[in-house]
Amino acid sequence: MALSVRRFTGDSGERHAILVDEAGMPLFYPTLWVTVILRGGARAVNTIHNALNAIKCLYAWQDAYALDVEQRFSKGAFLKANEVHALRDFLQESQSQKTNGRVVPFTRKQKNVSPSSQYARMSVAAEYLEFLARRVCPSSEEAEKRITAMVAQIKANRPNQTTKTMVGERDENHLEDSALDALETKLSPGTEGNPFTDYSVQFRNALMFAILRNTGIRRGELLNLKVDDIDFAGNTLRIVRRADSPHDIRRYQPVAKTRERQFPLHAELVNRIHEYVAQHRSKLAAAKRHGYLFVTHKEGRYQGAPISNSAFSKFIEVLKGIVGAIHAHKLRHHWNYTFSSLSAAKGLPAAREEKLRSYLMGWEQTSGTAATYNRRHIKQEAADSMLELQRKVLARKQDRTNEQ
The missing domain is CATH 1.10.443.10 (Intergrase catalytic core)
Known part of the structure; x- marks a missing residue:
């Protein structure tokens, strides 16, 4: 799926950013997440733009591993430990290379993104996946526990922030x-x-x-x-x-x-x-x-x-x-x-x-x-x-x- 982040200006002057597919149609849940969580939280448009780029990487990961997290969550199933590790490794890689219009990762021999960029990507992925799971998963006490555990596992796999060295x-x-x-x-x-x-x-x-x-x-x-x-x-x-x-x-x-x-x-x-x-x-x-x-x-x-x-x-x-x-x-x-x-x-x-x-x-x-x-x-x-x-x-x- 070839995705891109589009920016536009509303009649009031407010700047917006949305994630669209190859036909220019906004993706439903990413758009809902931006509207409810990011814009509702008064996040700046540049922050929203960066977050949507991270979501684009998340969709690229789904394509690469033939996963559909929305469908998975709707059935009450969540990411497994090995899938979280795969997501961690995928979000470490540069996503700038394109083949046949699809975003694909560089090989491991290529340069990876910085730890701070990977940290930001995984933080966004955790926030978005939590939002998505709570909206499509059948509600139950057990589901709430498993969602919380999944989000915690994603966050635990973020790289250490080497602020002192930086x-x-x-x-x-x-x-x-x-x-x-x-x-x-x-x-x-x-x-x-x-x-x-x-x-x-x-x-x-x-x-x-x-x-x-x-x-x-x-x-x-x-x-x-x-x-x-x-x-x-x-x-x-x-x-x-x-x-x-x-x-x-x-x-x-x-x-x-x-x-x-x-x-x-x-x-x-x-x-x-x-x-x-x-x-x-x-x-x-x-x-x-x-x-x-x-x-x-x-x-x-x-x-x-x-x-x-x-x-x-x-x-x-x-x-x-x-x-x-x-x-x-x-x-x-x-x-x-x-x-x-x-x-x-x-x-x-x-x-x-x-x-x-x-x-x-x-x-x-x-x-x-x-x-x-x-x-x-x-x-x-x-x-x-x-x-x-x-x-x-x-x-x-x-x-x-x-x-x-």
Whole structure:
């Protein structure tokens, strides 16, 4: 069965995602699950999209093993231990290869998905299969126990989350100010060797990079900015949540994931934003139909439309060709490292620093996310302390040697 995830926008602006077959017809139970559980639980459309991709993998597993879980559950029978193990192994494999329109797994020699991706797939499979079983299985106390046991077994077969290793690797792969300075110089409008040809595009891209570097906002927050979010007199910027906006024509709408907030901008940045709006954005007629700040300048049907996620990703790919591994979220991490250094230099108490960081990043004060982004700075301070201790011990040893 060739399945695909379709996204569309309702009349109210709400974004939807559904799983459809080769004829474009939505699958009944996955659609019901999305409507009742995911949309009913106010899950974001990207979360729903990812969940449906996991359900698509579940259907591919059924095809590969000639199973029909809906029919099985309707007869009061559930997955056996060996089938759960087969599901675990199947969801570890990449599903991107296609043959004759059918999704099939790569062989074991091919690259597997990451443990975190497998964990997410199996979590979705457990949630969906529980939902399905409770709706098609004849109701009984014994059936409830067996459903609970099946779901628990699926969850127990999820891979261990290696967060400690992942965090360590992420900390090591950080950005340097010198590399970012060189990149900002290369992106400067009119500079020889600028990777972008059109001057207006050069100006827009240099401005996007400068805002990301200097504010630490997310890419979705950047692409969601409107001209009205900038107070040109007061030199401030507002981050506003606009999920499911009917005025945003983008199929994959960028959204602000964190809390709304307002913070000051340096006058130089505000002046550059004003110059972009007045001298570049204003020349595009289509840009006057919406308020989004960053727009497409390339000639064609989308000229003047809000810049899309895919266009922004192409911009980041060009940056990678210049400076190596870089993405918007890595700039956010770098901003937080710089903020930690500044806070330490000012002697801010840890609790106060966490409150300020949480506000500026849009996190709940009690979320604990601020500590995650402060980890790299703590690691650097620990390394400095370790070297200082070693220097003192070795210096004493040298003094004793000299006395002898």
